[in-house]
Amino acid sequence: MQTSDSAREGWPALMEQAQAGDQLAYTRLLKALVPVIRSQTRKQIADDGLVEDVIQDVLLTVHRVRHTYDPAYPFLPWLMAIISARAIDALRRRGRHQQWEVNNAIVPEAASAPDAPQQDSQEELAGYLRQLPSRQREIVEHVHLREMSLTEAAAHNNLSVAAVKSLLHRALTNLRRFGANHDRS
Numbered sequence: 001m002q003t004s005d006s007a008r009e010g011w012p013a014l015m016e017q018a019q020a021g022d023q024l025a026y027t028r029l030l031k032a033l034v035p036v037i038r039s040q041t042r043k044q045i046a047d048d049g050l051v052e053d054v055i056q057d058v059l060l061t062v063h064r065v066r067h068t069y070d071p072a073y074p075f076l077p078w079l080m081a082i083i084s085a086r087a088i089d090a091l092r093r094r095g096r097h098q099q100w101e102v103n104n105a106i107v108p109e110a111a112s113a114p115d116a117p118q119q120d121s122q123e124e125l126a127g128y129l130r131q132l133p134s135r136q137r138e139i140v141e142h143v144h145l146r147e148m149s150l151t152e153a154a155a156h157n158n159l160s161v162a163a164v165k166s167l168l169h170r171a172l173t174n175l176r177r178f179g180a181n182h183d184r185s
Contacts, residue, residue: 005033012074015029015034019071030062033058033062038055040121041058041087044084045090047094050094054087054090061082061085062082065082122179128175128178131174138157139164140171150164150168166167
């Protein structure tokens with residue numbers, strides 16, 4: 001279902017009415033947005049279930065941040081920024097939590113048996129983390145081990161997202177250096 005340009009031109013007015021408390025205008029706007037959100041999300045995500053989740057997330061985000069839209073500016077770029085951000089967030093979440101099935105028949109015995117090498121690598125990682133300055137170590141632990149988002153890690157550490165990114169970059173650079181130095185010994 002393609003949305004006509006004339007219908008899209010009415011979206012800023014509908015949003016302005018919605019911001020003023022007109023529920024009917026708000027309902028009409030949200031119903032008109034769903035096909036556009038679905039179409040744009042499908043360009044980034046192939047999984048139909050995830051697409052539907054993103055649509056709901058976008059609608060909730062539009063509801064939550066509707067006060068930030070300025071009717072003096074085009075509506076579609078504002079909406080597209082929200083769609084893009086929610087789709088990326090969904091892909092990141094799926095990537096973090098995706099389970100990989102492994103056929104036990106093809107897994108070598110050594111890989112399936114819990115033994116010392118896995119314990120050694122965990123101790124080695126812990127050793128590398130101990131070498132990092134405390135703030136870098138905390139950021140790595142929060143973002144990569146506890147799977148916090150950058151925003152959550154920033155709030156938890158009372159930092160800006162940019163500061164978290166910077167600390168994370170420095171920490172990962174240091175960890176690569178520690179690993180390279182270890183490989184030479």
